[in-house]
Amino acid sequence: MRIFVNTLRLVVAVVIVAAVATDLQGALRNDFVFWNFFGYFTNQSNLLVAVVLTLTVVAAIGDRPSGRRLDLFRGAATVYIATTGLVYNTLLADVGQAVGESWSNDVVHRWVPLYVVLDWVLFSDRSRLFFREVWWFLVYPAVWLVVVVVRGATDGWVPYPFLDPVSGYGVVALYCLGVAVFIGLMGIVVVALSRLRLVPVSGRRAGGRARGRRVRSAR
Numbered sequence: 001m002r003i004f005v006n007t008l009r010l011v012v013a014v015v016i017v018a019a020v021a022t023d024l025q026g027a028l029r030n031d032f033v034f035w036n037f038f039g040y041f042t043n044q045s046n047l048l049v050a051v052v053l054t055l056t057v058v059a060a061i062g063d064r065p066s067g068r069r070l071d072l073f074r075g076a077a078t079v080y081i082a083t084t085g086l087v088y089n090t091l092l093a094d095v096g097q098a099v100g101e102s103w104s105n106d107v108v109h110r111w112v113p114l115y116v117v118l119d120w121v122l123f124s125d126r127s128r129l130f131f132r133e134v135w136w137f138l139v140y141p142a143v144w145l146v147v148v149v150v151r152g153a154t155d156g157w158v159p160y161p162f163l164d165p166v167s168g169y170g171v172v173a174l175y176c177l178g179v180a181v182f183i184g185l186m187g188i189v190v191v192a193l194s195r196l197r198l199v200p201v202s203g204r205r206a207g208g209r210a211r212g213r214r215v216r217s218a219r
Contacts, residue, residue, distance in 0.1 A: 002201050005123055006060045009053040012115055016050040019104035019112075039151075040159045041144060042088065045080040046108045049116055052077045060125070071127040075194065076137045078120045079186045083141075083179070085113025091162060121193055125201040129194040134187035141183050145176050 020043055027037050037043060052074045059070065088109045120126070145163075149172065152158040152165045161167075162175045 001199065002060065002125075005119075005125075005201050006057045009119070010057050012112065013050040013053040013057075015107060016046050016112055019107040020046055022104040023102075023108070033157075036157060036159075039148070039157070041080070041141075042084050042108055044144070045077070045084045046112055049077045049081050049112060056125075068127050071194075072129060072133060072136065074126065075120070075129055075133075075187075075190045076140070078116050078190050079137050079183055080141070081113045081116045082186055082190075083183055085109060085117075086182075087179070092160060120190065121196065122199045123201050124197040124199060126194055129191040131188065131191050134184060134191060137187040137190075138180060138183060141179065145179065149176070 023043070024034075024037055028034065052070070055070055056074060059067070148158055148163055149165070152163060152172075158164050163172055165172055
């Protein structure tokens with residue numbers, strides 16, 4: 001099971017990079033500004049998932065626990081990519097590409113969010129997170145929203161129409177508040193799900209705790 005799970009994670013990471021690279025090539029062919037492409041939360045959250053999946057696989061290859069920091073990073077990535085999937089498919093699907101029109105669009109907006117959520121729910125090779133750590137999940141989206149709002153007010157570029165200041169800063173503020181509340185709620189759900197142990201992937205964590213108990217007993 002461990003080999004299967006981590007192979008699947010590595011495949012997903014490679015597919016993410018391929019999908020983002022494909023979308024970047026298409027954007028550049030249409031004279032899209034390079035750095036604006038990476039201003040989209042979709043692209044950032046997908047690349048974040050690719051990084052965290054790769055790091056998780058590297059830790060598994062080294063036959064060592066991923067550690068609380070990486071597990072917290074993985075939990076945050078799960079929150080962000082779930083937000084990407086839900087926001088796109090509820091608010092942006094009508095202004096984006098239709099299902100099946102672009103394989104890369106479907107990957108980054110639908111299949112990767114679905115996979116990452118299932119990975120977090122099903123596989124047990126993660127630490128139990130604490131609810132007080134949910135606040136850390138809000139730091140990156142808050143910085144991203146501030147940068148987007150500032151850019152919208154200065155050079156006029158925004159990645160998504162609901163953040164366009166043309167509609168009024170009151171409306172933008174409500175959307176920002178809604179996104180923050182949603183991410184906070186998703187963070188609570190992700191932390192709660194970290195306590196589940198549905199599909200055991202390896203005995204590394206249990207073994208590590210057992211060794212720790214034996215060392216303390218010896219002392």
